[in-house]
């Protein structure tokens with residue numbers, strides 16, 4: 481990115497909690513999420529179904545207000561934004577590609593017409609060549625058919641071009657490659673990486689697919705509404721929560737079930753040991 485151009489947003493969530501209230505029942509979807517994403521970083525959010533990935537994305541998008549905690553975007557807490565500040569944030573800083581075939585698009589318009597619909601801010605910033613490029617790369621620049629009649633791959637490519645219109649500082653994407661075949665998946669990921677790199681956009685992407693996650697610079701794994709682990713490719717690190725808790729790797733949970741009593745001792749500056757309490761150590 482050249483000097484003077486906009487850089488990607490810095491995102492930091494601090495102790496984010498989100499509780500859904502449905503018919504008198506509370507569901508805690510996020511239970512204290514602490515996550516930092518640097519400007520221009522590309523991060524995959526992984527985790528089992530129900531671990532809170534989509535909820536976290538919608539909270540960072542300003543579509544849901546967290547029940548507690550802060551969501552700092554370039555140091556400003558969007559959880560405390562007024563409705564008009566949220567509107568400004570969503571229209572000027574954010575690109576969104578949420579789940580659902582056509583939820584990001586006008587179904588009866590062509591790909592280019594879909595882009596033209598968001599064309600005002602794009603043209604005023606003079607940055608439309610990037611998104612035109614995204615349509616061109618997908619071979620959709622001259623496609624006249626409405627997106628409702630296009631393949632899932634072409635719909636997703638159009639949704640990406642629309643989400644990147646105006647070169648947002650932050651792009652949030654939920655399961656962009658589900659239902660795509662291998663070729664279409666790789667093409668979409670290539671375009672996603674190219675356009676976000678060219679615009680300096682920070683990318684946070686929810687996916688179930690490890691292969692897709694490997695295309696990002698960093699992988700963050702959620703479990704039970706918290707960040708459990710993170711790393712790059714084959715290195716995964718458990719993450720110490722603000723309350724001092726650490727989630728054990730899933731494969732160890734069978735032999736170290738919840739409720740196990742352990743002693744934790746610092747072995748050296750870079751190492752701690754965790755030892756199960758022996759029956760002989762239990763109180764009489």
Ligand SMILES: Nc1ncnc2c1ncn2[C@@H]1O[C@H](COP(=O)(O)OP(=O)(O)OP(=O)(O)O)[C@@H](O)[C@H]1O
Nearest residue numbers: 500502507509527528529530531532533534535536
């Ligand atoms: N609109 C809602 N109303 C009530 N509960 C919800 C709502 N959306 C999600 N939940 C619940 O919140 C928890 C987290 O859901 P969320 O969709 O964020 O997880 P996820 O990791 O994205 O799952 P998936 O991979 O299946 O999309 C789950 O227990 C889910 O049932």
